[in-house]
Amino acid sequence: MSTKEEVLRLIKDLPDGVTIEDVMRELYIRSTIDKGIQVLNSGKVVSHEQVKEKFGKRLY
Template sequence: METMNVKEEARRLIDKLPENCTWDDLMYGIYIRQGVETGLADVKAGRIRTVEEVRNRFGLST
């Protein structure tokens, strides 16, 4: 994903919200967007683990 202007992206997010949205709705949208971007950056940087690795680390059955 290419780097985008934060203000432009914030405006797009706001424009997609319904007219009767709350501040919590806006903050949730920002939170989700930030989490997705962080996850994509982790994948791009190779900071990933397989489900099997995570299960083994926490002693969970497969």
């Protein structure tokens, strides 16, 4: 599905009476989730255990 199709579907699924700000918020949320999934799929993430090992007592 193209980006345009995804945006149109998102807008179509929103209730009547939404504001432009509501639409922008939904697009921002969707974009943020998509970016997170891309990072996860690329393997550029560290586990909770790795963070604990790296930062140790400084976090707790």
